[in-house]
Amino acid sequence: MRTHDHRNFVFGLRNGILVHISQVLNGLACNCFCPHCSETLIAYNNPSNKKAQHFRHKSNVECEGYLETTIHYLAKEIIEEHGFLQVPDVNYFLSENAREYRSVCTEPPTITSVKPNKVVFEKIELEKKDGSLKPDIKATIGDRVLYIEIAVTHFVDDLKESKVRALGIPLIEVDLSDLPREFGKIDISNALTDIGRMKWIFNSKTFQRLEEKRFVASSITTFVERNIRRYKMYGRDKAIYECPLAENKSVSFETHCERCICLAGQLEAAYRMGDEPTYPENLVECIGHVNDEYQRLLKSHQIQSEEYTNYLKQHKHYGTLR
Numbered sequence: 241m242r243t244h245d246h247r248n249f250v251f252g253l254r255n256g257i258l259v260h261i262s263q264v265l266n267g268l269a270c271n272c273f274c275p276h277c278s279e280t281l282i283a284y285n286n287p288s289n290k291k292a293q294h295f296r297h298k299s300n301v302e303c304e305g306y307l308e309t310t311i312h313y314l315a316k317e318i319i320e321e322h323g324f325l326q327v328p329d330v331n332y333f334l335s336e337n338a339r340e341y342r343s344v345c346t347e348p349p350t351i352t353s354v355k356p357n358k359v360v361f362e363k364i365e366l367e368k369k370d371g372s373l374k375p376d377i378k379a380t381i382g383d384r385v386l387y388i389e390i391a392v393t394h395f396v397d398d399l400k401e402s403k404v405r406a407l408g409i410p411l412i413e414v415d416l417s418d419l420p421r422e423f424g425k426i427d428i429s430n431a432l433t434d435i436g437r438m439k440w441i442f443n444s445k446t447f448q449r450l451e452e453k454r455f456v457a458s459s460i461t462t463f464v465e466r467n468i469r470r471y472k473m474y475g476r477d478k479a480i481y482e483c484p485l486a487e488n489k490s491v492s493f494e495t496h497c498e499r500c501i502c503l504a505g506q507l508e509a510a511y512r513m514g515d516e517p518t519y520p521e522n523l524v525e526c527i528g529h530v531n532d533e534y535q536r537l538l539k540s541h542q543i544q545s546e547e548y549t550n551y552l553k554q555h556k557h558y559g560t561l562r
């Protein structure tokens with residue numbers, strides 16, 4: 241766990257407002273208090289000091305929560321100044337490739353797109369108790385609420401996650417655990433505009449989208465699993481003579497199957513034939529014989545990527561089999 245040292249102990253609360261060490265009088269005249277424990281602070285900012293400017297608690301106590309709370313204050317201040325926060329709008333797309341459904345059974349395959357979504361708040365509150373929860377920041381828009389957790393050393397735990405889920409309150413976590421040691425407000429401001437640092441712990445819209453896709457993915461998984469056929473691959477080139485889409489011509493695994501959406505998997509199996517020694521047999525797992533049905537299934541779920549549509553345009557017939 242990161243604790244503060246004097247280099248980043250440079251903010252104090254004066255009259256309820258966070259001020260930088262450079263803005264206050266020296267010593268007790270700074271009239272500042274610790275944002276975390278409320279103890280009186282002493283400012284060491286005499287220009288003749290050799291050490292960098294810093295605050296200290298009057299009792300010289302090691303205040304573990306100082307850094308985290310200070311960053312919460314700064315984050316709130318920045319969000320208030322901006323008047324909005326960009327949050328990730330997460331969407332999920334399912335693959336056209338049978339192998340994705342085949343290989344990922346427990347976690348259905350999803351491709352995620354993330355774009356920024358600007359949320360303008362009417363009110364921002366810091367560390368205010370809200371029922372049984374106390375979010376780092378509570379942002380309000382009309383009658384809607386968004387909790388923002390600023391993770392410096394503490395990330396959202398399972399209990400908090402289950403509570404917001406049960407209450408249906410959206411909660412986003414912003415990871416600020418890697419701020420530079422001598423961070424300034426600008427570092428936090430930059431971090432708060434980076435949606436890559438944000439993770440939805442709960443968001444009913446996003447979770448509903450995911451649940452819908454999971455449901456579709458599991459029905460496609462069942463279709464793929466039910467229809468798999470195995471064809472033998474011959475020789476170094478891994479030639480396949482039984483490809484259901486090749487009209488009696490052979491195909492090669494690398495050239496054709498690797499780019500085919502009907503590829504469900506590849507097996508490098510070893511069989512023991514009676515007393516014969518074990519030898520490897522390469523098999524391709526394929527759903528090509530139900531290609532039309534598979535295409536219809538994908539279409540019914542509006543699954544077709546731009547990439548694959550372009551691919552089809554380049555290759556008049558399905559796949560690269562002719």
Ligand code: SF4
Nearest residue numbers: 483497500503526528
């Ligand atoms: S249908 Fe596709 S995956 Fe199956 S053998 Fe032919 S090229 Fe390979």
Ligand SMILES: [Zn+2]
Nearest residue numbers: 274276277303
């Ligand atoms: Zn303190």
